[in-house]
Amino acid sequence: GLDDIRRAVSKLLKRSGPYENIVNEFIRDLQRALISADVNVRLVFNLTKRIRERALKEQPPPGLSRREWLVKLTYDELVKLFGGEYEPEVKPPYTPYVIMMVGVQGSGKTTTVGKLAKFYRGMGYRVGVVAADTYRPGAYEQLKQLADRAGAMFYGEPGSKDPVGIARRGVEELKQRGADIVIVDTAGRHGYGEEEALLDEMKRIAEAIKPDEVVLVIDAAMGQKSYDLAKRFHEATPVGSIIVTKMDGTAKGGGALSAVAATGARIKFIGTGEDIDEIEVFRPKRFVARLLGMGDLESLLEKIERLRGVEEFEKTVAEMMSGKITFRTIYKQLQQVTKLGPFRKILQMIPGISTMLESLDEAARLSEEKVKKWLTIMNSMTYEELDNPNLLEERSRVKRIAVGAGVEPSEVRELYNYYKSVKKMMRQLKKRKDLLERFARLG
Ligand code: GDP
Ligand code: MG
Incomplete structure (x- = not known):
């Protein structure tokens, strides 16, 4: 089942040997886990094929090990399998609903x-809840008790054989009694493979009460067989959402979730136990993070996010080394510094860059406050000054800029000195060919 995915990941992170072997073994474990969770074989095959190709062909971003990269690729693919970036909206858009x-x-x-x-x-x-299941003996009592436990209003007509009438009267009355949300329970006495009959009945009741949302409940044990039902349902109603129940009681949950996602229908909640509290909002990203072993993954994703910023920064530094340095370059560099957060820590994560750390130390020690001030100062420079910082040798310019930015002239001069030191530093760096080559490899 899906639980085997976490084991596959921790095994992957521990194993040693040639990378290709590691990838292949992980892929095999992943396939086994997904297929035993009843995920459609073709879906599994396509997914693992994409992971394998990217893992073997692409280079991980600098600072990330290849195994970590493999976990990230798996995360992306599993999120896609279970519904993508989608985050369900559970708050009713209006009331009564x-x-x-x-x-x-x-x-x-x-x-x-x-x-x-x-x-x-x-x-x-x-x-408020309405008991419109008139077929199942005891359905009325079952819902009445649940309503009590939930602190909800209840409407039912014991002994009645008119589900459509009950639904209509129940919705009406509960709205009048001030319900913001009215939930109508129905019978749905048809078995698997009886989708047509089920959806017909749904239409009959829906015509009478005009629901704002129709929720299809699917038992996770249905596995990939959920596909047909979810597909027809999705096509039949524009206001449909899906809840997959009994995720706790079966290994086939992965099959049900992926089958529903494949139809384009949306899963809003999953049921995770018999108790009244055992329901959770279904968020594919969070769900997958948990499958992979949440803690590790979160810090990994964070690291990737930061590395992306570092990559941009590296490009800027490379540009600075090859081109002319102006206030525009400085502006760009400082903007990135503010985005990167604790600077030293990030640079240390990049292999090979620690040699540069000393030279960049000055940038590393800049306070956020100062960087902000300097950005403001550059905003009150003319284009000419931005392109040609040496113009700041003129006192009158420094004064004018300071007034425009609401700072002291000494602060403008401080920025000018920073520019000069960066320029000098870059000139020194250029001379150190080995470092340049190192950078080319990183970039
Ligand atoms: P209905 O016929 O569709 O109304 O189904 P019921 O609500 O009566 O539920 C049928 C059975 O499934 C009951 O025994 C419930 O306790 C059980 N059940 C419902 N949801 C879950 C769930 O998320 N997990 C587990 N383990 N059992 C559930
Ligand atoms: Mg029922």
């Missing part, structure tokens, strides 16, 4: 109504 539940019998509709009621109560909404 009517939610109608559909799904085959036993999928977990009634339980999920209780969970949702509690979830939305916790967010401060007034919630």
Whole structure:
């Protein structure tokens, strides 16, 4: 099942030997894990093929080991598999808001109504639930008890055989009683493979109550067989979302989630247990991070983010070494410094750059406050001055700039001196050919 993914990752991070072997073994473990979670074989194959190709062909960004890069590639692909960047919006866009539940019998509709009621109560909404399942004996009592536990209002007509009428009257009355969110539970007594009948019934009730959202409940144990149902549902209703239940009780959860995602339908929540609190908002990125072993991954992603900034900075330094240095170059460099955060720490992460650390020390010691001030000062320079810093030898210019930026002339001179020291430093660097070559390799 999906749990095996975490084991595959920790094994990967521990193993030694030729990189290609490591990749291949990891890919095999990953395939095994996904297929045992009932993810469609073709999806698994395509996904692992992409990971393998990129892992073997592409260079990791500087500062990242190849294994870390492999984990990051896997993260990206798994996020895509389970729904992509999408973050579900669980807050109703307006109130009163009517939610109608559909799904085959036993999928977990009634339980999920209780969970949702509690979830939305916790967010401060007034919630009402309607018992429109007239087929299943005990359905009325089951929902009434759940409503009590969730602190939700309840509407039902015990003994009635008119689900459409109950739904209509229930929605009406609960709205009148001040519900912000009304959730309608339905019967859905059809079995797997009876999608047509299920969706027909859904349409009949939907016509009567005009729900703002229709929620299809799918049992995770359905695995990749969820695909057809989710697809038809997604095509049948423009206001549909999906909840996958019983993620705790089956190894096939991965299959259900990926199958639903493949249809383009959206998963909003997953059910993770029988208890009324065991529901969570489904966020693919967070879900995958957890599959891979959250803690490690978070710091890895952070590192990649920072390295991206470092890469840009390296380019600027390379430009500075090869071209003319003006206030424009300084401006760009300082802007990047402010984005990078603790400067020394970042530079230390780059192999080979520590030799340069000394030369860049001056930049490293700049306070954020000072950098901001200097950016302001450069904003009140003329184009001519930006392109030709030596003009600042003229006192009258320094004075004018200082007045424009609201600072002391001494601060303008300080910036000018910084410019001169950077220029000097770059001239020295240029002479050190070995370093240049090192940079070329990094860039
Ligand atoms: P309905 O027929 O669609 O209304 O399904 P029910 O809500 O009555 O649920 C059927 C069974 O599934 C019950 O025994 C529930 O306790 C159980 N169930 C529902 N959701 C979950 C879940 O997320 N995890 C587990 N383990 N059981 C669940
Ligand atoms: Mg039910």
